[in-house]
Amino acid sequence: MTDKRPTACLLVIGDEVLSGRTRDANIQFLGQRLGELGIPLREVRVIPDDRAVIVATVRDVRARFTYVFTTGGIGPTHDDITSECIAEAFGVAWVVHPEAYAEMAADYAARVPPVEFNAARLRMATVPEGATLIRNAVSVAPGFRIGNVHVMAGVPKVMQAMFEALAPTLEGGVPTVSRSVHAIGVFEGAIAEPLAAIQAESEGVSLGSYPYYRASGNGVAIVARGVDAAAVEAAIARVAAMFRADGKEPAIGEPT
Incomplete structure (x- = not known):
């Protein structure tokens, strides 16, 4: 019997996973939750924080799977390059998202004491042009979706919150x-x-x-x-x- 359900691929992005410094906890969660939605996880790749590798890999897998999910590399530091690379993979500009900017600015201003919304933090509100946001109920800074690619945080608690916000929008099949x-x-x-x-x-x-x-x-x-x-x-x-x-x-x- 041929399985005609939608398929999924996960890209785990980060030198820290490949080096053994960080143990990935997201594969099991996504495999189980996607199975419950009738979207079997067919492939997982762990790739480095390397622009050329990320761009080439995203272009490859988005053409072969119904859904692509990424975890890691969307924070404020120099090695958080996933968002920029997704923009390059889709051939679009990397721009500040107005809703993300407004929500993050308000959140930082409301903290006691207030937190500066500096250039580093602004990176987390910058996404590929045309992307829609994936809400983050844990730490405000959002993930995003462009085409069939869904970009989420690497921190398990944040990733899980993003996925649950995203899950109702996914079209699945018969659950496993x-x-x-x-x-x-x-x-x-x-x-x-x-x-x-x-x-x-x-x-x-x-x-x-x-x-x-x-x-x-x-x-x-x-x-x-x-x-x-x-x-x-x-x-x-x-x-x-x-x-x-x-x-x-x-x-x-x-x-x-």
Whole structure:
């Protein structure tokens, strides 16, 4: 069965992620939330704060996916170049957005003591010409949307607020259904053949095998994903039966 739902790509932008200094926490959130909206996340790329790389990558992925999301690089410092690069990728000017300017100016002025709306902070109100804002309920400075590209902050709390503001505007498909079962004392090599047989019998369902290691015992978790809830449930029931046939008692859900 061909999946005809909209597709998504995430670009994680930042030298700090590639260097290992910062652990990315946004991929899991977006993968789950997009799945709930029926927009499967098909590709994730982690790229540096390099103008040429960002521009080329944005041009590539926006032509291949329904939606492109970016995280990182929209702050006030010299290495926050995502917004400028998106403007270049679309071939438009990089301009101060009047609504962003007004909202940020008012917010800084209302703080106690007032905060200077300086040139560095003005960068956060500057977006590609023609872009629409993505509201930020956490720290005011907005993300933006141009074409099918949605540009958000890298800080997880801020990114999540931006995504929730954006989510109602996204046109999705049938949500992804996910079910899992696991068993202690199971080894992937022992279940590979019967698991492959279950996969072959489960049209429209994707089965993933994930070994885990715990003080309470090592085992394997199997996750079934698809858009047909009945088919997913049937597949995970076959997996549970497979575990029992191997003399292991399955537990529904993910291992703790």
